[in-house]
Amino acid sequence: MSLIELKLTPERMMYPKSEALNKNDFRIYACTSDSADVEKNGFGNISIKGIMQRLELGTEYTAQITLDKIDPKYGASYNVLSIYQDVPETLDGQREFLATLMTEMQLEEVYKTYPDADVIDLILNDKFDYKQVKYFGEKTYLKIKHRIKENIVGTVQINKYIQSIVNPECENKKQHEYGKDNDNVIRVGDFVLNTVNMYQVKNLEESSVDIVNGDAGKVLDIKFEDDKRDDDDEDLLEREKKGIIIGFDSGAFRIDFNDVFQLLAGWCRTGHKAQGDSAPAVLSIVDRSHKFQVSANMLYTMLTRAKKKGILITQSETINFAIRKVESKRRNTHLCELLKHTEAVADE
Template identity: 25%
Template sequence: RTDRSLSSGRPVQFRAHCARFGLDAVRDVQVLAPMQRGVLGARGLNLALQEALNGDVSKPSIEKFGWTYRVGDKVMQAENDYEKEVYNGDIGTIVGLDAEEGELAIEFDGRLVPYPFGELDQVTLAYATTIHKAQGSEYPAVVIPVAMTHYMMLRRNLIYTGITRGKRLVVLVGQKRALALAVRTSDEGRRWSKLRDWLANR
């Protein structure tokens, strides 16, 4: 469910389930969605999970670029920033907000990185991300929503990629028929790479 009921009791249950596996609900669990848009897309899930897992409105926060950034939020760097030494896909936690200085402090692997408010377009919430964005990464546990609303993206290789991101635990949540559709649908169509033309011109 992605309605407000997430914030009434379910976070406690979710954290308890995570604790059974020795997992921290925010740090260790990554939700991987087949697509970005929609209620069950990464953006919609991020908003619901932020409210459920870090919805204390008394915490310092700032609204920028369509997101509310709050101390305690799990965030992801969305592009390479060589000056800050943070790179596309790096995950961190907001640990401080200084309204007077106009910047956030985000911790990446024990290193504090300052972000002026004007640079927050480089950062998105990271409770959920797309399977595509997670390629090349691994997480202690992943949760993958699979629903017919994702039907345009449901492919065997996409589900395989999502499942192989989890190191200790993988949970698929959703509709059996959506998973069946994904398993049946291969992405082995012809690839128009123009390699033959390129080699001929050499």
């Protein structure tokens, strides 16, 4: 299923009813959008859901989504793959951006203390002294810093940075640019993740295989044209069609250019997406701006992805805060019944 990239504005959080009830960062929002690529309900909204940060209502975001289902009563709902807010570069734009994160009184006090300053740059470089600003506390400061850093220490930007180092642009290396402003690039040699379940589809050997959400592979080739045949009556084989060729465990597979959005750079992932995976060495980033989102449970998940070496980049105050926050997540499984059944069978 094709991925949709669009601008949207959350208008109401439908789940959970309050942030106090949120235990795993799963959220559902009703949003407005001018995109013609989505199907709106009777209220002119779309519903988005998934593991995501808390969104500011009335604020525009850039998102990548896929269609989940169309309900006859409530309309279409979409799964969120990524969502972020662009941080403006101009001082006027920054002031408008900061106005969505704090009260008018706080905003006035910020610019009284730092008139004509690049406030966002001060925050990012830890040169913003919130103690000198009236009506400002640590929690407000960290919330704002987190929102700004989502675009800098988030997986999208980190993956772009890693790509520029380990697989940079080269004159002899094929690449495909996509997105509204062609600001996304996939090139031969990239390590990518598939995000859509595809069952019994043909690989390049014409064998039927399953490619599922989370499968990782390497970009082997990018074909910009179909192979030419003398006999036009026969259908082209998979290896003869244009597209992005990915080497998965199940063999080489072709992704159509229209479906490129279902591929994400796979070098860096969120802690949630990394669950169930492992690697010889894992480097985890837990920034101070993530302080109120991270917990001991998530630290455990991130560090246990490593088979041999796990490295955690953080601050002492952040990790101390996290290890004191243990989430009690009740899991409903059939393990108890299974053990009882196994014991009963063994006694027979």
